[in-house]
Amino acid sequence: MQTIKDLQELVNKKLSERAYEEEPIALFEPMTYALSVGGKRLRPVMVMLATQMYGGDISYAIKPALGLEIFHNFTLLHDDVMDNADIRRNQPTVHKKWNENVAILSGDAMSIKAYQYIVSCKEEHTQDVLKVFNDTALEVCKGQQLDMEFEEREDVAMEEYLQMIYFKTAVLFACSLKMGGILSEAPKDQQDELYELGVNLGMAFQLQDDYLDVYGDVNTFGKNIGGDILEKKKTYLLIKALEKANITEKADLLKLLNDAEIKPEHKIEQVTEFYNKLDVGKDTQHTIVKYIEKCKKNLENLDVPTEHKSELKGLILKLENRSV
Amino acid sequence: MQTIKDLQELVNKKLSERAYEEEPIALFEPMTYALSVGGKRLRPVMVMLATQMYGGDISYAIKPALGLEIFHNFTLLHDDVMDNADIRRNQPTVHKKWNENVAILSGDAMSIKAYQYIVSCKEEHTQDVLKVFNDTALEVCKGQQLDMEFEEREDVAMEEYLQMIYFKTAVLFACSLKMGGILSEAPKDQQDELYELGVNLGMAFQLQDDYLDVYGDVNTFGKNIGGDILEKKKTYLLIKALEKANITEKADLLKLLNDAEIKPEHKIEQVTEFYNKLDVGKDTQHTIVKYIEKCKKNLENLDVPTEHKSELKGLILKLENRSV
Numbered sequence: 001m002q003t004i005k006d007l008q009e010l011v012n013k014k015l016s017e018r019a020y021e022e023e024p025i026a027l028f029e030p031m032t033y034a035l036s037v038g039g040k041r042l043r044p045v046m047v048m049l050a051t052q053m054y055g056g057d058i059s060y061a062i063k064p065a066l067g068l069e070i071f072h073n074f075t076l077l078h079d080d081v082m083d084n085a086d087i088r089r090n091q092p093t094v095h096k097k098w099n100e101n102v103a104i105l106s107g108d109a110m111s112i113k114a115y116q117y118i119v120s121c122k123e124e125h126t127q128d129v130l131k132v133f134n135d136t137a138l139e140v141c142k143g144q145q146l147d148m149e150f151e152e153r154e155d156v157a158m159e160e161y162l163q164m165i166y167f168k169t170a171v172l173f174a175c176s177l178k179m180g181g182i183l184s185e186a187p188k189d190q191q192d193e194l195y196e197l198g199v200n201l202g203m204a205f206q207l208q209d210d211y212l213d214v215y216g217d218v219n220t221f222g223k224n225i226g227g228d229i230l231e232k233k234k235t236y237l238l239i240k241a242l243e244k245a246n247i248t249e250k251a252d253l254l255k256l257l258n259d260a261e262i263k264p265e266h267k268i269e270q271v272t273e274f275y276n277k278l279d280v281g282k283d284t285q286h287t288i289v290k291y292i293e294k295c296k297k298n299l300e301n302l303d304v305p306t307e308h309k310s311e312l313k314g315l316i317l318k319l320e321n322r323s324v
Numbered sequence: 325m326q327t328i329k330d331l332q333e334l335v336n337k338k339l340s341e342r343a344y345e346e347e348p349i350a351l352f353e354p355m356t357y358a359l360s361v362g363g364k365r366l367r368p369v370m371v372m373l374a375t376q377m378y379g380g381d382i383s384y385a386i387k388p389a390l391g392l393e394i395f396h397n398f399t400l401l402h403d404d405v406m407d408n409a410d411i412r413r414n415q416p417t418v419h420k421k422w423n424e425n426v427a428i429l430s431g432d433a434m435s436i437k438a439y440q441y442i443v444s445c446k447e448e449h450t451q452d453v454l455k456v457f458n459d460t461a462l463e464v465c466k467g468q469q470l471d472m473e474f475e476e477r478e479d480v481a482m483e484e485y486l487q488m489i490y491f492k493t494a495v496l497f498a499c500s501l502k503m504g505g506i507l508s509e510a511p512k513d514q515q516d517e518l519y520e521l522g523v524n525l526g527m528a529f530q531l532q533d534d535y536l537d538v539y540g541d542v543n544t545f546g547k548n549i550g551g552d553i554l555e556k557k558k559t560y561l562l563i564k565a566l567e568k569a570n571i572t573e574k575a576d577l578l579k580l581l582n583d584a585e586i587k588p589e590h591k592i593e594q595v596t597e598f599y600n601k602l603d604v605g606k607d608t609q610h611t612i613v614k615y616i617e618k619c620k621k622n623l624e625n626l627d628v629p630t631e632h633k634s635e636l637k638g639l640i641l642k643l644e645n646r647s648v
Contacts, residue, residue, distance in 0.1 A: 023466075024466060024469045024470055024473065026469055026473065027465060027466060027469040075432075078428055078429070078432060081428060082425040082428060082429065101406040101472060104402055104405060104406060104428060105402070105406065105465055105468055105469055105472075107432075108399075108402060108431075108432075108435070108465055109462060109465040109466075111432070111435060112458055112461045112462050112465065113462070115439065115454070115458055116458045116462075119450075119451070119454050119458075123447060123448065123450070123451050124447065126443075126447070126450045126451060126454075127443065127447050127450060130439070130443050130450075134436055134439055134440045134443075137436045138433060138436050138437070138440075141351060141429055141432055141433040141436065142347075142348060142351060142433075144429055145348045145350055145351040145429055146348055148425060148429075149348065149350065
């Protein structure tokens with residue numbers, strides 16, 4: 001069995017080989033740039049983890065797997081335009097490095113490239129692969145739309161928030177594992193179990209991301225601590241804090257978040273104090289553990305030899321230990 | 325055999341039935357709007373014309389056909405953002421009616437919807453349909469990129485211009501006819517002939533569009549006369565005029581095009597005078613006739629009963645008579 005690290009290296013190798021030297025350069029260069037900036041390559045790795053669990057061939061699954069990574073990076077590229085984000089993984093975003101039109105159009109081209117990779121599979125797998133992928137891709141758009149709408153609102157309920165991250169993050173994890181199941185011809189019920197596992201893993205992953213934005217280690221997190229606070233992003237911690245706060249605390253927290261005068265580091269410090277006082281970090285960890293437990297249950301239900309499960313189990317444990 | 329008019333009505337009926345009442349509304353409403361604004365529905369009509377020519381079933385081809393119309397409207401939606409266009413078919417564009425983020429994201433969702441429709445076909449047709457569609461879609465992006473790059477240049481050669489409209493317009497016409505051939509299981513060589521016919525028809529269509537922008541009748545053209553002149557768009561007429569002009573005329577024409585002070589109606593009038601003097605209208609018509617002749621040749625090579633060809637022949641003749 002290939003390890004997660006092997007598979008990450010394989011993805012990076014394949015992506016670096018695949019330089020788009022086509023004309024016009026302004027269309028293809030941003031694609032290569034966006035894909036070279038890095039990341040953990042979790043989605044293609046998950047496709048291949050599921051493939052090898054069911055005895056499938058990694059060299060067959062690699063192209064559809066890369067398709068999901070290309071799609072994911074396309075969504076980041078367009079999201080960065082919409083969110084007007086300057087930096088992604090410590091590098092300037094495409095619309096900053098080039099311009100907005102380049103980002104829109106090379107994003108569009110990237111999404112088509114993603115489809116070309118995804119349908120690089122046998123005829124008999126194509127319809128199943130596209131069904132889960134198209135449904136998922138549309139849900140990812142829904143998630144981004146809800147995320148943008150939430151920015152304008154201060155009354156986002158926890159249920160709405162969980163629905164949003166389900167669309168924006170969890171379903172693509174789910175699609176990745178299920179796609180591995182399709183490509184390795186796992187039984188339908190096992191494909192559904194893989195999908196569920198992916199949903200739960202994706203939910204845990206996003207909540208861990210919310211948590212680490214406040215309580216993470218700047219050296220391992222890969223983003224600046226407190227970024228979500230400065231962007232007034234709706235996160236599990238903020239929604240929980242607003243839920244638990246009394247009327248005075250709620251007003252104070254909102255005033256603080258909306259304060260444009262206060263120094264950024266003070267804003268982060270003071271919001272974090274609110275979170276500490278209301279103990280929302282612990283609430284977040286409880287919910288993460290709930291999703292992780294579900295993942296473990298799903299993993300048990302996968303009908304493959306225990307030794308085939310070790311890598312996916314390792315991924316779940318890494319997430320539990322806040323080190324993904 | 326269904327007539328072009330029948331098929332246009334069928335497309336409009338199906339599109340109006342297919343209201344996206346899904347949540348979130350801000351994602352799906354712009355899609356319905358963009359698709360309701362109208363147009364000639366040439367691409368889906370061509371899919372179905374080719375399908376019925378080879379004895380295929382229109383009720384089978386309609387969904388992939390609609391997919392091409394949805395894809396076409398997605399590209400218009402994003403192009404309008406990039407070109408900062410306010411009006412499309414006498415209605416405000418999506419990014420003006422809503423905003424830019426809505427236009428980007430609902431466009432993305434629309435392109436995924438397009439795929440869902442396009443792959444609504446039998447398993448054995450899916451790979452062939454996707455091959456031609458993905459290649460085409462990527463070429464359409466290339467065409468838009470070149471079109472934008474040409475805006476910044478005054479030395480665009482005719483060959484480059486023809487390459488650009490080949491990508492931006494002709495290949496999607498070609499894809500439409502070929503897709504009909506695939507869905508009706510026409511022999512491979514016939515699919516290629518359909519593709520060639522579509523390329524030639526698309527080239528003639530775009531050149532006619534260039535011509536009518538200057539010499540068309542405002543009542544039937546559907547756009548304002550002289551729009552390309554005001555936008556300083558590279559068209560067949562402008563490139564030909566710059567080719568034929570002597571040094572003084574060339575300088576005068578470029579100065580006139582770049583003049584930001586002159587009244588729009590005067591600019592259109594004076595550029596048209598240049599075109600008249602250099603006789604570039606006639607040159608354009610010559611080139612259109614050349615492509616129309618190629619279309620007729622391709623039509624002859626289609627191995628179906630003559631009476632099956634009548635509708636497609638009608639479309640070619642309409643284009644020849646400047647009434648498409």
